[in-house]
Amino acid sequence: xxxxxxNATLVDGTGAPRRRADVLVDGTHIATIARPTSxxxxxxxxxxxxxxxxxxxSPGFIDMHAHSDLQLLVNPSHYAKISQGVTTELLGQDGMSxxxxxxxxLAAMRHKIAGWNDDPADFDFSWRSVRQxxxxxxxxxxxxxxxxxxxxxxxxxxxxxxxxIASADQIAQMQDLIDASMLxxxxxxxxxxxxxxxxxxxxEELAALCGTVAAKGGFYxxxxxxxxxxxxxxxxxxxxxxxxxxxxxxxxxATMNFATNEGRAGELLALIDAALDDGVDITLDSYPYLAxxxxxxxxxxxxxxxxGTEATLARLRDRxxxxxxxxxVEVNGSDGCHxxxxxxxxxxxSGVQAPHLMSLIGRTIEQIATERETDPFGVFVETLLDDRxxxxxxxxxxxxxxxxxxxxxxxxxxxxxxxxxxxKPHPRSWGTFPHYLGHYCRDLGLMTLEDTVHHLxxxxxARLRLDRRGLxxxxxxxxxxxxxPSSVGATATFDDPRQPAAGIEYVFVNGTTxxxxxxxxxxxxxxxxxxxxxxxxxxxx
Numbered sequence: 001x002x003x004x005x006x007n008a009t010l011v012d013g014t015g016a017p018r019r020r021a022d023v024l025v026d027g028t029h030i031a032t033i034a035r036p037t038s039x040x041x042x043x044x045x046x047x048x049x050x051x052x053x054x055x056x057x058s059p060g061f062i063d064m065h066a067h068s069d070l071q072l073l074v075n076p077s078h079y080a081k082i083s084q085g086v087t088t089e090l091l092g093q094d095g096m097s098x099x100x101x102x103x104x105x106l107a108a109m110r111h112k113i114a115g116w117n118d119d120p121a122d123f124d125f126s127w128r129s130v131r132q133x134x135x136x137x138x139x140x141x142x143x144x145x146x147x148x149x150x151x152x153x154x155x156x157x158x159x160x161x162x163x164x165i166a167s168a169d170q171i172a173q174m175q176d177l178i179d180a181s182m183l184x185x186x187x188x189x190x191x192x193x194x195x196x197x198x199x200x201x202x203x204e205e206l207a208a209l210c211g212t213v214a215a216k217g218g219f220y221x222x223x224x225x226x227x228x229x230x231x232x233x234x235x236x237x238x239x240x241x242x243x244x245x246x247x248x249x250x251x252x253x254a255t256m257n258f259a260t261n262e263g264r265a266g267e268l269l270a271l272i273d274a275a276l277d278d279g280v281d282i283t284l285d286s287y288p289y290l291a292x293x294x295x296x297x298x299x300x301x302x303x304x305x306x307x308g309t310e311a312t313l314a315r316l317r318d319r320x321x322x323x324x325x326x327x328x329v330e331v332n333g334s335d336g337c338h339x340x341x342x343x344x345x346x347x348x349x350s351g352v353q354a355p356h357l358m359s360l361i362g363r364t365i366e367q368i369a370t371e372r373e374t375d376p377f378g379v380f381v382e383t384l385l386d387d388r389x390x391x392x393x394x395x396x397x398x399x400x401x402x403x404x405x406x407x408x409x410x411x412x413x414x415x416x417x418x419x420x421x422x423x424k425p426h427p428r429s430w431g432t433f434p435h436y437l438g439h440y441c442r443d444l445g446l447m448t449l450e451d452t453v454h455h456l457x458x459x460x461x462a463r464l465r466l467d468r469r470g471l472x473x474x475x476x477x478x479x480x481x482x483x484x485p486s487s488v489g490a491t492a493t494f495d496d497p498r499q500p501a502a503g504i505e506y507v508f509v510n511g512t513t514x515x516x517x518x519x520x521x522x523x524x525x526x527x528x529x530x531x532x533x534x535x536x537x538x539x540x541x
Contacts, residue, residue: 001047001511002026007036008052008482012472013059013458015450023057025478028511033474052482055505056449059457059470060087060479061433064285065221065252065415068145069097070117077522078142080420082514083500084433084490085481085507088144088469088529090415090460093252094223095152095192098125099133100181105157111309112195114353115295115392118421131184138540140524142514144479146464146537147528148190148221149181151209152198161308163200171205175212185530187464187537188218190252193225193234194336195298196305203237207245214247217535219281219463221250227292228258228338228397232267239275242282250463251284253417254406257292257397258340265405272411283463285415286406288435290398291494293350293419293426296391297384299337301328309389316381326377343397344369344376349383351392351422357383361423362495392422394494407436408446413460427497431490434501438489449485466529467538478511510539 003025010021010033020036024044032039041049063081066089072078081089091097096113098106106128110119127133130147137145151174158173159166166174178189189209192198201209210220220242225234235251242249251272256265276282297305297312304325305312315321333339345366352358360368360383369376383391406412414436418429428435433456441452461470468476481504488503507515512525527539 002045004039004041004044004046004049005052005057005482006039006049008055008057010472011056011058011450011453013453013461013470015454015458018056018450021057023472025480025508025511028478030472030474030476030478033472050482050506054484055482056485057472058453058481058483059472060481060507060509061085061414061456062087062460062464062470063089063416063418063432064250064413064460064463065093065417066091067093067116067417067419071420072141072143072145073136074118074120074123076141076524077520079500079520080418080430080498082142082507082520083504084430085483085501085504086143086433087479087481087507087509088146088466090146090148090464092148092150092186093190093221095150095190095195095198097150097153099127099130099153100149100157100177101128101153102157105153108156108161108308109153111390114390115351116419116421129184130181130186134185134528134530137528141526142524143509143526144529144539145526147186148188149178149186151189151191151201151206152195154178155197155201159197161197161306163197163303163306165202166205171208174209178209178212179216182213182216182218182531185528186218187531188250189213189220191220191222193222194338195223196302199225199302199335203241207241210241210245210247214245216531218531219248219250221252223252226338227255228340229260229333230339231256231261232264232271235268235271239271239280239282243275243278243280248281251282253415254284254286255292255398256402257399258338260340261402262399263401265402269405269409272409276411283411283413283459284406284409285413286403287415287417287428287432288403288407288440289426289428290396290400290403291426292395292397293417294393294395295389296347296349296380296393297389299329299334299342299347299380301325301334301336305336312389313385316385322381329380330377342380344380346396348394348396349391350394350424350426352387353390354387357387357391358423392419392425394426404440404446407440412455413463414456425497427490427492427494429492430497430499431492431501434488434504435490437483438503442485442488464529465536467536478508480508482506
C-alpha cells in the first residue's frame with residue numbers, strides 16, 4: 001500500500017523550521033520526501049492521496065510514561081492513545097508490572113495494580129518472562145511499545161513483599177533477573193519509590209541494579225521517593241545515583257507538587273542543569289495537568305503495606321495499629337503520601353473495583369465524610385477495606401507555574417502517566433498530547449510548534465535509542481500524525497475524561513492507518529520495540 005501525503009506542513013521532529021513537502025509512505029516506511037506538490041500519484045504508484053494543504057505532518061507522538069501494560073492487550077485498538085496521535089508508548093512504569101514474574105509474584109502484581117490496569121478474571125496471563133510478554137504484544141496492538149524492567153516486581157520476586165533489607169545474594173539475584181530481562185528486550189529499569197515493595201530498596205541496592213542497567217546500555221526511570229516534602233532531596237538522590245553508577249537517568253513525571261513546593265520548579269531545574277553541565281545524562285517527562293493520579297492505598301505509610309494486601313488489611317482492622325497509621329497519615333506525613341499529611345479535600349475517588357462503591361466516584365474523601373457525618377480518616381480506611389485496596393484516586397495538588405516551567409526545559413519529553421481504567425480516570429489519559437499542542441503551544445505560545453513536536457517525538461526517540469523512528473525522514477518507520485494546527489486540542493475534561501482529541505485527522509502506525517479522517521480504523525499494526533545487543537531499540541524483523 002502506497003499513500004501520498006500531498007502539500008503538508010512538515011514539522012519533522014528535529015526542531016528544524018517547518019516546511020512544505022510531499023511525503024510518500026510505501027508499506028511500513030517513509031519512501032520519499034519531496035518538494036510540495038512535486039510527487040504525482042500516477043508517477044509514484046500511489047494507491048491513495050491525502051491532500052494535507054491545511055494540515056501539519058509530524059512524527060507520531062511518544063508517550064514516555066504509559067500505564068497501558070494490560071489495557072493494550074485487553075483493548076488492542078487502544079482508542080485513548082491512538083486518538084491523540086500516540087504511536088509509541090513506554091510501559092513497565094513506576095516499578096510495577098507483569099514481567100518478569102513467577103506465579104506468586106504475578107498474583108501479587110495483578111492485585112497491587114488493579115487500579116492502574118484492572119484485573120479481568122478471565123484474561124490469559126500466559127507469559128512470565130519479559131520476552132514472552134513482548135511476544136504477546138507482537139500478536140497485535142495499536143501502538144508500538146517499549147518496556148522497562150519494573151524494579152518493584154523484581155524485588156517482590158526475589159525478596160518478597162516485606163520491608164526486609166536485601167542481602168548481597170538477593171541483590172545478585174535481582175541483578176541477574178534485570179540482566180536477563182534486558183537481553184530479552186527491555187530497554188531500562190523503572191522504580192516506584194513511594195510504592196511498596198520497591199520503596200524498601202536502599203540507595204545502595206538501587207545503585208547495584210543501576211550498574212547492571214548501565215552495563216546493558218539502558219536507562220533508569222524512577223518515580224523517586226517524594227514529590228512533596230523533601231522532593232528536591234529525592235531528585236538529588238536520583239541524580240547522584242546516576243552520576244555514581246554511570247546509568248542514564250530519566251525522571252518520571254517530573255513535578256513539584258503540594259503546597260510546600262509551590263513556585264519551586266526553578267530549584268529543581270537548576271539542580272538538573274548543573275548535573276547536565278557536568279555531563280550527567282538526564283531527561284525527564286511531565287504531563288500538562290495539575291492533578292496527579294494514583295491508588296488510595298498509596299497514601300498509607302510504607303510500614304503498613306509491608307507483606308502485601310492481606311497483611312495490610314489486617315493492620316487496618318487492628319485498633320492499635322490503626323492508631324499508628326492515623327498518626328502517620330494525618331500528623332507526621334506518610335512516606336506513601338510524599339511526606340505530606342493527607343489533605344482529604346484534594347483526594348478524589350476516580351475508580352473502584354467493588355460495584356457497591358460506585359457512588360463514591362467523583363467525590364473527595366472530605367465530601368464523603370461530610371455527607372456521612374464522620375471523619376475523613378474513617379472514610380479512607382473503610383474504603384480501603386471495602387474495595388480491598390483497589391481504589392483509584394486523583395490528587396489535586398499541582399501548581400500551574402511549576403507545570404509551565406518544567407515543560408519548556410531542554411531535557412523535557414511528554415508523558416501522559418495515563419491510567420485508562422476506572423469510572424472517572426484522569427483526562428491526561430486521553431488529552432495529554434493535544435493539550436500540549438493546543439493549549440500550551442498554540443494558545444499560550446510557551447513553545448513554538450517545532451519545539452513542541454521535538455519534545456514529543458525526536459527527543460524521546462533519542463532517549464529510547466529508537467532505530468529509524470521518531471522523525472520524518474526517508475527510510476524511517478511511517479509512524480505519523482496529520483493534525484489541524486488551528487483546532488488541535490484536548491476535549492477530555494475531569495468531568496468527562498473519555499473524549500478523543502480534536503484536530504487529529506490521520507494517524508499511521510508502521511504505515512497502517514489507525515485514524516482515518518478522524519475515524520478510528522481499529523488497526524493493530526503496533527509492535528514491541530526491543531533493545532538489541534547493539535543497544536538500539538527496534539521491532540523484530
